[in-house]
Amino acid sequence: MSRNGILVTNGFPRMISVTLEASYLAQILIPIIPFFYWFGQSKSKFIYSTWFYKILYLISIITLLVAQTSTGILGFLLVMGLLLKNKISSYKKSIRLVFIFIFIIICIVGLFFAVNLIIKKSNNYSGIERLKTVILGFEYFLHYPILGLGWGVFPTYDFIVNLLANFGLVGTIPFFIFLRNIYMSFKQKIKIEESKMYKAGFESFILILIVSQLSGFIYHSQYFWIYIGVAFCISSMHNKKLVS
Incomplete structure (x- = not known):
């Protein structure tokens, strides 16, 4: 480089x-x-x-x-x-x-x-390593389905299996409920008001989830949590002056 x-x-x-x-x-x-x-x-x-x-x-x-x-x-x-x-x-x-x-x-x-x-x-090693992490992560989830291994113990190169393996059902289900609430909030607000801020936040929210699933969930990198936080904040806005 x-x-x-x-x-x-x-x-x-x-x-x-x-x-x-x-x-x-x-x-x-x-x-x-x-x-x-x-x-x-x-x-x-x-x-x-x-x-x-x-x-x-x-x-x-x-x-x-x-x-x-x-x-x-x-x-x-x-x-x-x-x-x-x-x-x-x-x-x-x-x-x-x-x-x-x-x-x-x-x-x-x-x-x-x-x-x-x-x-x-x-x-090469990169591709084989990524595939094995997903397979092994799912196997760990089957062994520890309730609580998982613990956050960050076994990171995988996808989003869903990573949550299941490390969070278990106890952590994954509430997190998906949180994501669903953000999604539904965006859909309701966009339906009521055609705001560019809402549309930008909604599309950004969808993209970060798709990219994290298909390209790898880098849980230790701050940008994922920043984008999720931004999406949550925008979806919670009500003041028209903020989203016009």
Whole structure:
């Protein structure tokens, strides 16, 4: 790795910034992109100008690609899917079909590269290690289903099995109830008020859960808890001035 936050792999530079590897950079970056998008769509200035957020949105998408990691590709496809969902209703039916077709092509190409990266990982220690942690974690859960092993005793590279193995049912069920309450709060508020802050928080909340499940739940990294905390705070807002 160079001091510029770039890792050269097979002759190609991979963006890793200040993180240990490219997948961590993608995990941290993906959930914040909805805020860049929705603040860039705002009619009024939110701390910075809308163009500032639009530029950050574009830079973030490019960074996910140059990270050259399966997590980055997954994040790129998720972000493009959200962009299509948010924009498609404003176009005619024929234009919608064109955009959907283009998105399908992008998904096929993206998944092709992602699968290649996953296959490469599966042939080395990194891929085998990740798979074994999930399998062993589930086995530990079957042995200690009520209380689990204890928080952080056996971390796995996914979200659900990690909670079950370390928290047991006693800890996992309340945590999922907490996540469900955040989800339902967002759905109710978005239905009542079309606020960009609510939409950004909701999309960020969904992305951090998807990324944590598919790319690895880094429980000891603060960014997961920060995003969950931000989602909880935004979903609890009632003052229109705060979310306009």
